[in-house]
Amino acid sequence: MPRDRTGLAIALMCLVSFIFALQDGFSRVLGAAYPPMVVVMIRYWVFAAFAIALVARQPSGLKRAVRTKRPLTQIARGVILVLETVIMVEAFVRLGLVETHAVFIVYPLLVAALSGPILGERVGWRRWTAIGIGFVGVIFVLNPGGGVMRWEALLPFVSALLFALYGLLTRHVSRDDPTSVSFFWTAVAGATAITILGIREWVWLAPMDWIWMGMLCVLGMTSHYLLIRAYELAEASILQPFAYTQLVWVSFIGVLLFDEVLRPNVVIGAVIVVMAGLFTLWRARVKAA
Incomplete structure (x- = not known):
């Protein structure tokens, strides 16, 4: 693959990570004022419309996108x-x-740990060691001995576990379905599910908050489009390490705009998790080579 294409893909991934961080900031603002179900539901309505419009422009259009071998x-x-x-x-x-x-970034390690039972891939002792070290980093972040451990601290870990399952299932269906089909089903199935679950919690947003929501949806469509372009230009294993830059942007936004505090245990734990994740990605590339 030409170096200029790979360089462009890396730049796009870094830009996507920045946009994701902005999305998270908007989501926090809206999620504090409205039920998270409602915030996500509106996002998915726009996401589904965007996905349908994008897929419809491709060869064979929606007829091809609907046909999946693994519904x-x-x-x-x-x-x-x-x-x-x-x-x-x-x-x-x-x-x-x-x-x-700081906890959610453990998801690449969960992908590696679950790739054996779900996809039948072999995980060697080096990657298992990295996975174990990564979980030590998560313990640093959670700081269970600090007297501040709350059940809410498990939320990002559960989210990371679900995202890892999503990633593994995406790899599973990619054996039979092209990217456009998976993209379409992700948007439509997600929008249908969140509508069923969240419509009972519906509340109207204040006029100013509709502006925030509109910006969030625009950022969402932009980030998904740029992410697709990045993966068209370079392999996922090359781009994944640069996705960690989102943690840097999130830290800036959290500290500067929301007065969050970078506690030493969070920084140390996050560094441990990131280093373990990078090693796991490197070992996966070595094994593939």
Whole structure:
């Protein structure tokens, strides 16, 4: 692959990580004022419309996107991702952006740990060691001996577990369905599921908050489009390490805009988790090579 294409893909991934951090900031603001179900439901309505419009422009259009060889798995992916999003918004409100992401970044390690039982992949002792070290980092972040351990601290871990399952199921369906099909089903299944679950909690947003919601939806569509473009230009294993830059942007936003505090245990734990995750990604690339 030409170096300029890879460089562009890396730049896009860094930009996507920044946009994701902005999305999280908007989600925290709205999630504190309205039920997270409602915030996510509106986002998914716009996401589904965007996905349908994008897929309709491709060859064979919606007729091809609807045809999947694994409909139940595709639906499960959409439901899992929308539940993960709701839990993340709840975590942003209860824990803040920094601590939520400091735990959530464990998801690549969960992907590695679950790839054996779900996909039948072999995980060697080196990656298992990295996974164990990564969980030590999570314990640092949670600080169970500090007297401040709350059940809310488990929310980002549950979210990371769901996101890992979503990623593994995405790899599973990619053996039979192209990206456009998975993208379509993610949006439509997720929008349907969150509407069924969240419509009973519906409340009208204040006029100013509709502006915030509109900005959140625009950022969501932009980030998804740029992410698709990045993965078209370079392999996921090359781009994944740069996704960790989101933690840096989230930390800036959390500290500067929401007066969050970067506690030493959170910083140390996050560094441990990131280093373990990078090693796991490197070992996966070595094994693939």
